[in-house]
Structure formats: structure tokens, C-alpha cells
Amino acid sequence: MAKLIDRLRDRGWRITPQRRVVAEVFAGEHLHLSVDDVYERARAELPEISLATVYNTLNELVGMGELLEVNRCGDRRRYDPNVEQRHEHLLCVDCGRILDVHARRPHIADEERYGFEILEVDVVFRGRCPDCRSAAHASSGE
Amino acid sequence: MAKLIDRLRDRGWRITPQRRVVAEVFAGEHLHLSVDDVYERARAELPEISLATVYNTLNELVGMGELLEVNRCGDRRRYDPNVEQRHEHLLCVDCGRILDVHARRPHIADEERYGFEILEVDVVFRGRCPDCRSAAHASSGE
DNA sequence: GCGGACCTTAGAACAGTTCTAATCTTGTAG
């Protein structure tokens, strides 16, 4: 995490309390947080921080390649600090939990590329996590 | 298309001019239309139709399994009438064009499933279509 | 301590979608 702050400083970023706190939110457990999650956690450290700053900072971190935007998992954006290793996402359709997983990337046969230049492949496994599976069984009599 | 209308009637759907026109929008060329696209095309046939009805009808068609929602290719929802054959999507990141393609579905090793029950796999290839590639070249001197 | 670049902020604006409540249409029974 200190390393991230250093990298940001090296890029000419002014390190402010707000930016530091947002960056630190991603230091702990590897989670895929929404903007509101980040806002909430940042406010626990720095109650004055505004939502606008959280949005600004997240967008800048994405622009610098320090965070990945996870767009296709429900209706709000999520942020993934794992920019080092290529990975896919496993999403619980009930609770929205996301885990990183690894899978062989699919590819398209040349004949079916329609002249496209392929830039990336985005894979999301949708399923139900153990907690939501047992919750579903528990209430299945309703 | 007549078949679709019949299926809808069989399900107890009241066939109104509005619903018929929305269903017919998907009869022609296989496209992945946004709500606004559908609204525009429907109004060409039935100028009085309201956007609310287009939303209602599309949501009902999705609920009946007659249309697929393509959620995260850009920032608006798109609708795909190809519910018969499993397929993936190839998206142009510049113009938003979507094509159906076929690829071997990736899968997750058992050890990495974390107890999830996998329901579906969502694959999107992002790239640049031939038109946008040549447009990019043409203006690359700017 | 000054100036200017940069940052933060609250709230307005915006886009896409859903909701609301009033009106209209349809199909059926009398």
C-alpha cells in the first residue's frame, strides 16, 4: 500500500488525506467494492470526505491503471485492485459477491471475426454462492 | 414473426397494436437494439406509442424468454432476439455494434469454484470493427 | 505572505429506467 502511494506520488499526484484514504480502502482484504462501499469505508477514516471526491479519485486510479472497473456485475460499478494478474470474475447473482477466478480464455475462430480487431475478452461466471444456496434452501418452503 | 405473435397470444397476452409493433421491430435484420432504437422504429409504424409502453413490452418479452437482455455492452441495455442458440457477443468499443459469435465456453476448475453453483457464463469480446478501424486510421494524423 | 496550480466540495444536472395514477381499450355477460 505504501508502494501504491509512492507510485501515485511519482506520477505527480498530490497526496491528500482524501486520496490516501481512498487508496487505503483497497489495501486490506481483496474485495470488489462499489462506489458506496468505498465512500462508506473512506468516511470511517475521514468523515468529511465527499462522494464527489470518491468518484474523482476512483476515476483517476482507473485512468492510471491502478484499479480495474468491473462494469458488468449488477447495476453499479465495482472496483478491483487486482491489476497484476489476468483473471475472470465469479459473481453471486443473489448477494453480488465477486471472486477472482482463473479460466482458459475463449477465442473466436478467424472466420467469425468479421474483420474486428479483438482487444479484450470479458468473462463473468454467474452463480450462487454457498451462503445464498443454503439461504435459498432454508426458505424454500415459503 | 407471426409465430411470435401466436406464442404471445397463447400465453394469454392481449395483442394490441403497440405490442405487435414492438414485436415486429425484432422480425427483420438481426440487430441488438437499445430501448431508444426500438422506440424509434416502433414510432415509425405507430407514432402514438409511448416510451413507457416500449419499456413495459420489452420487459415482458424478456420475462417470457422471447428476448435476451444484453446488459453490459456500454451504458444502455440492448435486446437480442436470438434466444434459440447459445452464443457470445462481439462488441465494437467505438460504435457499439454487437455481433453474435460462437466460442468454446470457458469453465472453472472444481477447486476454484468456492462452492458456487454456476448458472451461466457471460462472454463478451471487445474490439474494433472494420469501419471504426479505418476511421481511426483516416484520422490518425490529427 | 503571494500567486497559481491543483484539489475538494455541495449541490445541480443528467441519463436510463421504473413508478404512478389517470385514462382508454378490450372481451364478456347480460
Add this chain to the structure above:
DNA sequence: CTACAAGATTAGAACTGTTCTAAGGTCCGC
């Protein structure tokens, strides 16, 4: 044909997530 009830349509309000705006605050070299 008429009345009725269920269902469909409508305009516009409301809602949600995100971006914009403009005003003020902070930092740092001079």
C-alpha cells in the same frame, strides 16, 4: 347494445448512479 372489470397505455414524476459546475480551500515555490 351496454355495462363492467380486467388489462393496457400514457405523460410525467420519481429514482438511481454518475458527472458536471462553480465556489472555496490547500499547498508549494518564490
